[in-house]
Amino acid sequence: MTDDLVVSGRRAALWAVARSIVVSSGLVLAYYLLPMDAPLNGGTVTGLVLGLLAVTALFLWQVRAIARSQHPELRAVESLAAVFPLFVLLFATSYFLLERATPGSFTEPLTRTDALYFALTVVSTVGFGDITARTETARVMTMIQIVGGILLVGLAARVVVRAVEAGRRRRDPKDM
Template sequence: MAADATTRPGRRTALLTVVRSTGVTAGLLVAYYLLPLDAPFDGGTVAGLVLGLIAVTALFLWQMRTIVRSPHPQLRAVEALAAVVTLIVLLFATSYFLLERATPGSFTESLTRTDALYFALTVFSTVGFGDITARTDTARVMTMIQMAGGILLAGVAARIVVRAVDVGRRRRDSKDR
């Protein structure tokens, strides 16, 4: 069945998706720069990182449910990925920033918030310029966890998102019949 005007998202709907995705990303970035990050990097920080990763996973699973139920699953998938990817990168950037503050020399240069975000995004995108590298075992382990998570997100999570979009489209199309 060809998509008709009732199933195809209009320009307004697509524009709202872009605006919401951009707004969520911008809001998360503003929070990253404004939140006080003066906690020591200790067991509590590591627990926070683990809890943050669990929360991002829970958010991801909830987002899959919203994609399946959405009248425009493709657009909902864009919003979901924008939020989840941004959260993961910011979670690691925060961890790198706190680690460098707690243990100077963990990286090849002292990290500002922007440097930590740059490093986290470089690792996530697998570009790996090499200008900032992890020096200590803790920094390397955190970087390896981010690398593995990025691979999982790119492979497994992307497949789950595509599957959710497919299920959502079929669900929507069966309602239209």
């Protein structure tokens, strides 16, 4: 029986890793393949706000799924593998569209890869300084990403850990 549980746990872990890779890769692939011809205007800013709300809703749904999961730790990894790339790609898209709409918003023109690079350096707080926001709009968007990244890493990590603990208590009430 114990060997069956170990094999079952390993299988669940492999599937969780595979799903995480597929989801993250699919999001990046969509970022590069989806047409981004719309100018940055009220509609695209609304899209950014709706996207942030969607990331929040996805995160809250994932927290609930973690707490109810048979393997809450694995579900937490899968959740973060979906929410974090979506957050970064949402800002990369916004930066790319902003630079297309208002050339000179950044210290150099942004390709999709440059925009993704900038979004990753902002969220990781590395900030190499090779690309910086020059316009007020670009700086405001960057500040929103910084605050969102801090909340995602700090607050969201705490919420995910609590959800994992709740899932463990639900699964093994006698062990807690």
